Amino acid sequence: MDNEFIRITCDDGIATAAFNDPEHLNPLSPQMQQGLAGIIERVRADTSIRALVLTGEGRAFCSGADLATINAGPMSPAARGDQVADAMVRVTQPFILGLRELPVPIVSAVNGPAAGAGVGIALAADIVLAARSSYFYLPFLTRLGVVPDLGTTWFLERALGRARALRICLMHDRISAEEAAAWGLVAECVNDGDLMGRAMQAARQLARLPAHAALEARRAIDAAASNTLAAQLDYECARQRELVGRAEFTEGVNAFAEKRAPVFPARSQAGLD
Numbered sequence: 001m002d003n004e005f006i007r008i009t010c011d012d013g014i015a016t017a018a019f020n021d022p023e024h025l026n027p028l029s030p031q032m033q034q035g036l037a038g039i040i041e042r043v044r045a046d047t048s049i050r051a052l053v054l055t056g057e058g059r060a061f062c063s064g065a066d067l068a069t070i071n072a073g074p075m076s077p078a079a080r081g082d083q084v085a086d087a088m089v090r091v092t093q094p095f096i097l098g099l100r101e102l103p104v105p106i107v108s109a110v111n112g113p114a115a116g117a118g119v120g121i122a123l124a125a126d127i128v129l130a131a132r133s134s135y136f137y138l139p140f141l142t143r144l145g146v147v148p149d150l151g152t153t154w155f156l157e158r159a160l161g162r163a164r165a166l167r168i169c170l171m172h173d174r175i176s177a178e179e180a181a182a183w184g185l186v187a188e189c190v191n192d193g194d195l196m197g198r199a200m201q202a203a204r205q206l207a208r209l210p211a212h213a214a215l216e217a218r219r220a221i222d223a224a225a226s227n228t229l230a231a232q233l234d235y236e237c238a239r240q241r242e243l244v245g246r247a248e249f250t251e252g253v254n255a256f257a258e259k260r261a262p263v264f265p266a267r268s269q270a271g272l273d
Contacts, residue, residue: 003035007057008042013050014203015043015104022058027066028117033091040098047268050207052102053199054125055109061134064116088149092117096151099124103267105206105214109199110134110177110186120150123159126214127202128186130177131195136185142172158225159185210248210264 007020017039019026026032043049056062070084099106099121108125115137122128122136140148147153148169156165160183168175181189190198206214216239223235243249248264255262 003031003038005029005032006035006038008039010046010049012204013048013207014053014200015046015049015051016053016055017042018054019056019062022056022060024066025060025063025113026056026058026118027063028092029066029069030087032066033087033095036091036095037098040095040102043102043104047266049104050211050267051104051203052106053109053203054106054121055196055199056111058112060112060118061108061110061114062118062121063113064118092150096120096124100218101215103211103215105203105209107199107203107206109195110136111192111195113137116140116148117150117152120148120152120155123155123185124151126218127206129188129190129195129199129202130180130186131192132177132189133192134177136168136175136180138168139172141169156185159183208261208264210246210252211267211269212243212246212248216243 005019005021007018009016009018019032021027021029021032039052039054043052070080075083105127106125108122108128110122110128110130112131112134113136114122114134116139119136119138138148138152140146148156153165153169156168160168164183167173175183175185177186177189180186188198220235220239224232227235248262251264252262
């Protein structure tokens, strides 16, 4: 799990994973990609971790694909396409899916530009906070003739709808943090100096949730995006049938009656890894 391009620190149940190649604006180089799996492995293995914060070192969050690496060496266009797609299948797509299946809430603290695939990584979090100077930029189709990847189109369409998602993909605009917040692409736009403090505040609040809360919330909202109302009502009913029988519900009811804050069991006690 050790990788100099991904810096992971833990403090009081909060893990912070930072892309750590600030000189190059944190591109998804092969070394950076190799480190992505370490984030998933570390959080899954350490059941004392109850929330994860993603951010970038220096003045960028993540500048996306390392184009110099992709274009290095003699290779046919078809072979280059195979190389890129194979890396996505092996490394980056499992990372996005792994984030969405982590049994802890995730906060993205977008400290600077999130470009290309960096947008997909930022939006894979449950709560996205953006520094006021940051922006989101998708040069895929407008500059490179390729589609946005790492789930970016999936996240954009669900957050913004078809019209705005297509505009971002096709109009070569940078979406400022303030505009992203106004559109609902991110949860909050905060002053640059306040970003990490606000991210840690949010992470601490999320860490007090029941251990299964993040997974249940993601799955319910994702189901709602495609379900009819009747199907979603059935989904909610089925989840309540199981969840009302858990210790967390009993603790919540008791805490309500006793006029105190609930104290939920840790991941290890809840059987989540």
